Amino acid sequence: MKTSGKSKRQDNIVDLPVCIIGAGSSGVAAAKALKEKRVEFDCFEIGSNIGGMWRYENDNGMSSAYRSLHIDTSRVNLGYSDFPIPDHYPDFLSHFEVIDYLEAYADRFGVRPHITFNTKVEDVKPNHDRSWSVRLSTGEIRRYRAVIVANGHLWDPRTAEFPGTFDGDSVHSHHYRTADPYKGKNVLIVGIGNSAVDIAVDVCKGANKTFLSTRRSAWVMPKYIMGLPIDRWLAFFSRRLKLPTTWSRTIVKRIAYMVTGDQQRFGIPRPEHAIWREHTTLSQELIPYCGHGWINIKPNVKQLEGMDVSFEDGSREAIDAIIYATGYKTTFPFLRPEVFSVRDGEAALYRRMLALERPGLYVLGLIQPVGPTIPLVEVQAKWLASVLADDTALPARERMEAEVRAHGEEIARRYLGSARYTLEVDGRRYRKQLFGDISRGVAGI
Incomplete structure (x- = not known):
């Protein structure tokens, strides 16, 4: 990752891989995007298969899917841009059909072999050299240059x-x-x-x-x-x-x-x-x-x-x-509060992804758009991959802070005072911002 006006990472950091936590719709999108940019990565999933919240009775213990659940976004607007949902599916997919689609997506783009299943990430902490240490349920501790948190935010009941x-x-x-x-x-x-x-x-x-x-x-x-x-x-x-x-x-x-x-x-x-x-x-x-x-x-x-x-x-x-049916808390059990937390739905995340206080820590899918989340998560993943491949530079710290403040003020003006709406984004504008960053090769405010 390059930052305008600053030197690149030290040589002992730049060659380290990236860690992705979770293999739901966000994690598989991140894995595909990094794979296409040839950024080395590991992806860990606590359960035995992909799908996250959409896998009914998921053995990762985190799915909220009920038997009659159908998605509220219609088929033509739901899927990833380069893998449209086939026309033989109904207008509104059941959770079983969403899983079929996610599995086909992961297999089509060769993501599954890059995921380590039945492996829990127990602790993530920053090191003094700006790398990250990730402790797994196997007892192994691995070192990464960046961590992408994609464990979802609809599993810890409020x-x-x-x-x-x-x-x-x-x-x-x-x-x-x-x-x-x-x-x-x-x-x-x-x-x-x-x-x-x-x-x-x-x-x-x-x-x-x-x-x-x-x-x-x-x-x-x-x-x-x-x-x-x-x-x-x-x-x-x-x-x-x-x-x-x-x-x-x-x-x-x-x-x-x-x-x-x-x-x-x-x-x-x-x-x-x-x-x-x-x-x-x-x-x-x-x-x-x-x-x-x-x-x-x-x-x-x-x-x-x-x-x-x-x-x-x-x-x-x-x-x-x-x-x-009173919503969920945004929780990251593998991140200690002093490392990163979301309080009252608020977090200082540049472009809703980059933790300002913790360079190298990214949160994927922590958004609440009007409309489908999957297509926006795909754009987020492309942005992250571009940044981690050094194809898109980040602005100076003060410009990122200004962007975070401006977003918070806009949300406060536009939406009701609720923790849910601090995660809100205007999908069309947000998509334009991220693609604009990628096309310019430098992120704006």
Whole structure:
């Protein structure tokens, strides 16, 4: 990696390989990009196969996939740029089909032989010479010139805390797999994101009663408008007509109104924020199921009272089980807090990847775009490979710090105050920035 105005790495560092941690959709993209740039690397995966969170019942113990999970990005917008998803797949792939695709991608580009499976990275620490020491579960310690963290950020559950105690069964959505344990029960799902709504729809078909509790609600959009996936409409307005993201999302919301009508009529409160200030919840079933009385919307939980739950509107319900679909903490168990951590969703990462305080440490896939993550992770991987191959130079430290501050200020202005949105990027602008860096051979601010 070269840095403008600074000397290259010492000879004993420059010849060291790069370490990739994780072999999910981010890790395999990084491996492919480094391989194409002929950058030597090792990739370690704690499980026995690739796929990360998309491998149902992954033996790495970190997958949040439930049996009925389908991705919320349509096929034509989901895949890597040089390996389109075949047309015989459905519009919205199941987790089984995503795994099929990732395995085909890894095999097509010869990535799998470069991955060491069933090997846990237990500790990563910087050395005085700017190299990195990586301790493996085998007991071996290896030295690298850079470390790419690609272990995902949707596996360490964040559970909401409410006053009182609950005597029924409770679980985070991370551990939810099927609706079978909830048949004939009164079930409360806390949250109104995509996973919460998917689980509510799954559970309500066999439960006695299903409630969904939301603190500030969400804009609920259908997956299809006039027979086309909703993200194709967004792509038309943002890519073909080149409208800003805020305009595109507002226009699509108005078109979707003709499909779903006023969500308030079905008991789903109208959010106080504009649709472009937060991610929408995509569901073709939630509104009809609310209309049929299969799912009942409740406000935020006020108190847990044994086998009852009271809500902020004064209502009270007998509940047998609670499923908390309340998001995830961003955790890196192999990095000690003094080395690197994400606090309240915030981290000083240049271009959302490079740890300013730890040169040589990169985080891949720690982004939350409006739209698909996989295509953006592919661009991130290309950027990283270009930097690590010395084809793209980094700017001076102060310019990188200015970029980090500017991004943080923009996020604070645009999105709601939530840890989730500190990871937000405008996909179109971000992609343009990274490709601009690569084409110029030097990263900008």
